[in-house]
Amino acid sequence: MHNEPQQPETVDDDHATSFERVSRRSFLTRVGAAGVAVGTGQLHTLARADSGSIGEDAASTSNTASESDSVHVQLNVNGTLHQLDIDPRTTLLDCLREHLHLTGTKKGCDHGQCGACTVHVDGRRVNSCLSLAATHEGEAVTTIEGIGRPGALHPMQAAFVEHDGFQxxxxxxxQIMSAVALLKEPYGHSDEDVKEAMSGNICRCGAYSNIVCAIQQVRRKA
Incomplete structure (x- = not known):
């Protein structure tokens, strides 16, 4: 009796290959996704921690700097003494406008070229945008608010109104602060002398001739 040789059981190669391929892909996909999720979470946590510490350090440094860098000054402005704690880099112009709220003094070019910020320091005209406030302790600073007021105008202010010296x-x-200082300065009496003395003040509207007339009227009366 002859027995037929038994054939070994065969496995569908296509099925095995497909099963093996799908399993490998699934495994790699899941591992990769898990790694990305973990890595992203760790980076996010570190970023938040770093940004928080940096922000706290910056705020602490800023507060310390602002407290330690200010200087105390006493300024005599328009006959009144003011006690101020300011940044040593504060210009006289910014101190007058931002700290004392005397906004009659204007910020024009902020480079000392237009004269809009002119004030008097011990009777001398000064471009306040180029001068540090802390250097004027013990000196008398006069602004446009200090030379006249409505109902009691300085003669120069009244002359500017009369001659339409502004637009x-x-x-x-x-212009008025320079003109008032000019009255005590050794300039000649001609219009050309006045124009030379006022050359540091720019009028973009072009009212120069009226300004000269106003100044000459006050000079003649003086």
């Missing part, structure tokens, strides 16, 4: 008015306070 937009932005440069007017600086």
């Amino acid at each position: 937009c008015g932005y440069c007017t306070s600086g």
Whole structure:
């Protein structure tokens, strides 16, 4: 009796290959996704921790710097003493406008070229945008608010009104402060002398001839 040789059981190669391929892909996909999720979470946590510490350090440094870098000054402005704690880099112009709220003094070019910020320091005209406030302790600072007021105008202010020495008015306070200082300075009596003495003050509206007339009227009366 002959027995037929038994054939070994065969496995569908296509099925095995497909099963093996799907399993490998699933495994790699899941491992990769898990790694990305973990890595992203760790980076996010580190970023938040770093940004928080950096923000706290920056805020602490800023507060410390602002507290330690200020200087105490006493300024005599328009006859009144003011006790101020300011940044040592604060210009006289910014101190007058931002700390004392004397906004008659205007910020024009902020480079000392237009004269809109002119004030008097011990009677001398000064471009306040180029001068540090802390250097004027013990000196008398006079602004446009200190030479006259409505109902009691300085003669120069009244002359500017009479001769229409302003249009937009932005440069007017600086023009008047320079003109008042000019009365005590050794310049000649001609219009050309006045123009030379006022050459540091720019009027963008072009009211120069009226400004000269106003100044000459006050000079003659003086």
